[in-house]
Amino acid sequence: MASEKVLRMNAANHEISYADNSVFQKQIILKIRPIIEESITDAFKKIVPICMKVADLGCSSGPNTFLAIWHIIETVHGICQQEQLKLPEFEVLLNDLPENDFNFVFKSVPGFYEKLKKERGDMLQKRCFIGGVAGSFYHRLFPTRSLHFIHSSYSLHWLSKPPVGLENNKGNVYMARSSYIHIYFLIIHLNPKLGVVKEADVDSFNLPLYTPCKEEVAEIIEREGSFEIKELQVFVVEANCSSREELLGSKDIWVQKGKKFANASRAVFEPIICSHFGDAIIDKLYTRFATLAANAITYSMDHKTLNIVVSLTKKDFYQ
Amino acid sequence: MASEKVLRMNAANHEISYADNSVFQKQIILKIRPIIEESITDAFKKIVPICMKVADLGCSSGPNTFLAIWHIIETVHGICQQEQLKLPEFEVLLNDLPENDFNFVFKSVPGFYEKLKKERGDMLQKRCFIGGVAGSFYHRLFPTRSLHFIHSSYSLHWLSKPPVGLENNKGNVYMARSSYIHIYFLIIHLNPKLGVVKEADVDSFNLPLYTPCKEEVAEIIEREGSFEIKELQVFVVEANCSSREELLGSKDIWVQKGKKFANASRAVFEPIICSHFGDAIIDKLYTRFATLAANAITYSMDHKTLNIVVSLTKKDFYQ
DSSP: OOHHHHOOOOOTTSTTOTTTSOHHHHHHHHHTHHHHHHHHHHHHHHHOOSEEEEEEETOOSSTTTTHHHHHHHHHHHHHHHHHTOOOOEEEEEEEEOTTSOHHHHHHHHHHHHHHHHHHHOHHHHHTEEEEEEESOTTSOOSOTTOOSEEEOOSOTTBOSSOOTTOTTOOSOSSSSOOHHHHHHHHHHHHGGGGTSSOHHHHHTOOOSBOOOOHHHHHHHHHHHOSEEEEEEEEEEEESOOSOHHHHHHOHHHHHHHHHHHHHHHHHHHHHHHHHHHOGGGHHHHHHHHHHHHHTTSSSOTTOEEEEEEEEEEETTTTO | OOHHHHOOOOOTTSTTOTTTSOHHHHHHHHHTHHHHHHHHHHHHHHHOOSEEEEEEETOOSSTTTTHHHHHHHHHHHHHHHHHTOOOOEEEEEEEEOTTSOHHHHHHHHHHHHHHHHHHHOHHHHHTEEEEEEESOTTSOOSOTTOOSEEEOOSOTTBOSSOOTTOTTOOSOSSSSOOHHHHHHHHHHHHHHHHTSSOHHHHHTOOOSBOOOOHHHHHHHHHHHOSEEEEEEEEEEEESOOSOHHHHHHOHHHHHHHHHHHHHHHHHHHHHHHHHHHOGGGHHHHHHHHHHHHHTTSSSOTTOEEEEEEEEEEETTTTO
């Protein structure tokens, strides 16, 4: 599986688009705002650049694409107003894989400028320059020492390809325990018995995903040696925002939630699943996914996601 | 007419795409190679940057998108080899309006890197970073003093909008004499009589185009004051490459050529025409266009285009 070609969120003109189904990812970005704020404040005050160069790795295409960037620009603007510093120019480079829906991203740029002008004034808008860079962050993406601040959210768990030696990994589609991924496991493993997919295809299917624990993240960063860890936290996000009473009260809500959950997953995983199993199974797969989620087999009421946020400084950055 | 929204070449997945119908624009880029070579050599030798930042304004999406960039990188590579200078990194920003088909551009980036690696080696490829910037060059697109070299081909004749005061411009669709544009004039003006389009729509139609003469270009640059003219040339390109014998010999060739010419024009003007007259007329319009061109009413055997090439240096660039 050539992950770089199939690893993309569903495009904006797709029936089940990532743009319409990325509320959960938005929650995560909003949750880590204080840490971004602290990091950007720290970096900006130390360098006070004439032009602040910022990148977002794995920007995808949807309402979240500009969320972190907006927050970064807003924070610097706030610092400059408060401390009477000259507002820098901003060169922002939005990165994702070449198959990402960059047309949607670029069509949203004028709206971003418009909003900036309306809410923060002409001067800030005129100093902002948004661009895009297509490529995998498993390779180099930018010239040497050309960036001041890099943001990346819900991207680093994607591998460049499934690890080598998984050809006979028949028991799993993925290298960790996770109720979320188990839905795929369950459905895809049931399907050969129903004649929907071939057993050999199921056996060879592996998602290019890995979700490390906090200690693994710390160890890898320390071993690599280029970065200093400023902050490393694990935090919980409740994927289900309804109250217990609400959930126990109505079956309809569950059906709706199951569908929503299935769509959010489909917006992310559809290209990968289609490239391996073909397009024919996709509607059936997600109808069953929605039913399973609605029946709370795996999507129980206390469904929580564990997330890691890490803030790093390049060791030679201020030299 | 909001030109920025409708001014785009036909996308790569369009039946008559710009990608498949831009041979003429390629001819122009190839023709001015010596001037690009001279300009880039001059600029590079004066600055010898660690990272050379290059932009292409109006890159569109098709095989020509990477043509000038390839040539610029290749020229610098040649100079470095010849003069044993350290090869710089290249940060290339491809610019076009937000409605341009950037998905096609970005999907072509890995192929560009691959070709660079194959033909010029690993080292050059690893030092190249391609990005995209969506926006009109009638506004600022890049941070202050952030570019070393800017290329733009067959873009600057596009206006940001038709000039003010053309509301009653019933006699023309355009502000200059040109056999090419006269085809549109002829066809569109014939159509109300055939009931295909409304006369009021014809009267209010104006292409956001202006093709100045050499003297006008020189005057505008001098009046603006920021740039020094290094070179200003007019050159001719024969849009018709067949021999006289060939053309006189067969009617089929003319039919084919008429169709090709109509497609090349359609790939450029379709979005503008559709946005004003609606989609319904488009097939009929270009069938007639092809017939007229084939019959050599306007597309005569000695069809030539006059082109202006200008090479400028920013006055304070080397300070």
